[in-house]
Amino acid sequence: MDFRKIANEFKTPTYVYDQNKIEKNYQKLYHAFSSHYKNFKIHYAVKANPNPAIIKILLDQGAGVDCSSPGELEAALRAGTKKENILYTGNYESQEDLSQILNADIKFNLDDLTSFERLLEIRKTDFVSFRINPGMGKGGHEAVVTGGTDAKFGIPYEKAFEAYKIAKEAGVQRFGLHMMTGSNNLEPYFFREAVEKLMEIGGDIFNRLDIKPEYVDIGGGFGIPYTEEDVYLDVELLGRLVCEKFTKKLDEYSLGRPQLLIEPGRYLVGNAGILITSVTGVKESYRTFVGVDAGMNTLARPALYQAIHRVSTPYNSGPTRKMNLCGQVCENADIFAKNLDLPKNLKEDDLVLLHDVGAYGFCMSSVYNGRPRPAEILINSDQSKLIRRRETIEDLFQFYP
Ligand SMILES: Cc1ncc(COP(=O)(O)O)c(C=O)c1O
Numbered sequence: 361m362d363f364r365k366i367a368n369e370f371k372t373p374t375y376v377y378d379q380n381k382i383e384k385n386y387q388k389l390y391h392a393f394s395s396h397y398k399n400f401k402i403h404y405a406v407k408a409n410p411n412p413a414i415i416k417i418l419l420d421q422g423a424g425v426d427c428s429s430p431g432e433l434e435a436a437l438r439a440g441t442k443k444e445n446i447l448y449t450g451n452y453e454s455q456e457d458l459s460q461i462l463n464a465d466i467k468f469n470l471d472d473l474t475s476f477e478r479l480l481e482i483r484k485t486d487f488v489s490f491r492i493n494p495g496m497g498k499g500g501h502e503a504v505v506t507g508g509t510d511a512k513f514g515i516p517y518e519k520a521f522e523a524y525k526i527a528k529e530a531g532v533q534r535f536g537l538h539m540m541t542g543s544n545n546l547e548p549y550f551f552r553e554a555v556e557k558l559m560e561i562g563g564d565i566f567n568r569l570d571i572k573p574e575y576v577d578i579g580g581g582f583g584i585p586y587t588e589e590d591v592y593l594d595v596e597l598l599g600r601l602v603c604e605k606f607t608k609k610l611d612e613y614s615l616g617r618p619q620l621l622i623e624p625g626r627y628l629v630g631n632a633g634i635l636i637t638s639v640t641g642v643k644e645s646y647r648t649f650v651g652v653d654a655g656m657n658t659l660a661r662p663a664l665y666q667a668i669h670r671v672s673t674p675y676n677s678g679p680t681r682k683m684n685l686c687g688q689v690c691e692n693a694d695i696f697a698k699n700l701d702l703p704k705n706l707k708e709d710d711l712v713l714l715h716d717v718g719a720y721g722f723c724m725s726s727v728y729n730g731r732p733r734p735a736e737i738l739i740n741s742d743q744s745k746l747i748r749r750r751e752t753i754e755d756l757f758q759f760y761p
Pocket residue numbers: 405407408426449506540542543544579580581582623624625626627719
């Protein structure tokens with residue numbers, strides 16, 4: 361990629377996404393599962409990157425979507441997703457959220473029995489799927505562990521039978537089963553263990569109530585390496601382990617061959633994004649700081665999760681020295697990396713790139729400190745296209761009366 365050309369044309373900071381990488385990620389993950397279980401579908405977790413142009417790339421590959429809010433649902437619809445390809449997995453859904461789900465006529469994974477009771481106040485339904493907390497969870501940071509006893513998500517598995525029983529008694533005839541145990545997990549054997557647990561919980565429930573699931577959704581959470589030290593998640597192994605266990609449990613509980621769904625976000629788009637920033641100042645303080653025009657307002661993960669993103673300086677080389685890379689926000693949490701080896705000749709206006717920002721990057725950005733959000737660009741082969749214009753200071757004031 362000619363980052364200088366992109367920076368000249370679109371200014372900085374700018375998020376740049378590589379369409380080819382997204383397509384390759386999808387194909388790799390799809391084949392890893394579908395070669396072991398035919399009735400399989402990927403629902404892209406829109407929350408990772410809700411730009412409609414990104415959603416569209418994945419729809420064209422054959423994906424459905426998973427949305428977690430009415431706003432994400434709107435993004436999916438604007439990208440052209442057909443309603444039969446939309447899943448909705450929220451948590452603590454309000455009446456308004458539930459009304460929107462029902463009006464959109466899409467499938468949903470409800471977070472609790474109380475959500476189902478609220479939904480019945482609006483209208484009867486012949487379909488329900490519940491998100492089950494299988495009592496175990498794992499993620500790349502404690503904030504993204506979404507299963508186990510400390511997680512706010514899903515129905516504790518001990519209470520799951522009661523939920524499905526009540527739903528059946530309320531006239532529901534079509535069922536799904538869901539879990540999501542954590543994000544950025546790099547261990548394939550964990551996923552197999554979680555699937556085994558979910559299928560034992562679900563199998564017992566479905567057998568006792570004499571019902572069968574239309575689908576089993578085992579969530580997303582498939583991690584990517586952010587540093588040179590991180591391992592790659594072996595998705596071939598993951599697909600085989602999960603599908604073998606899944607099929608075995610289906611046979612054990614005589615559940616036929618329901619659809620197996622996964623809802624990855626990070627794995628599909630994470631490594632396809634780069635944030636281009638420009639150096640705004642180099643300061644010799646007690647340490648050497650390199651300030652750039654992006655900060656925790658542009659990319660929140662380092663401040664939020666102490667996440668590490670690889671940094672590169674494509675147009676500077678030569679001898680290096682230890683520097684701290686920071687943004688312009690008035691907080692000392694606004695540091696992307698400490699003690700990085702960066703070229704000594706780095707100076708104002710030089711470009712610094714932050715890698716693997718395609719997931720949970722732009723969508724977690726804010727206008728904190730009165731900084732408008734950056735532009736988003738999509739690269740397809742050597743064509744670059746603006747897919748979200750840079751916000752302006754004027755934009756910041758559009759909501760005030
Ligand atoms: C319900 C649900 N599904 C899917 C995802 C996507 O997770 P990931 O991007 O780790 O694949 C999340 C992320 O938190 C989620 O909460």
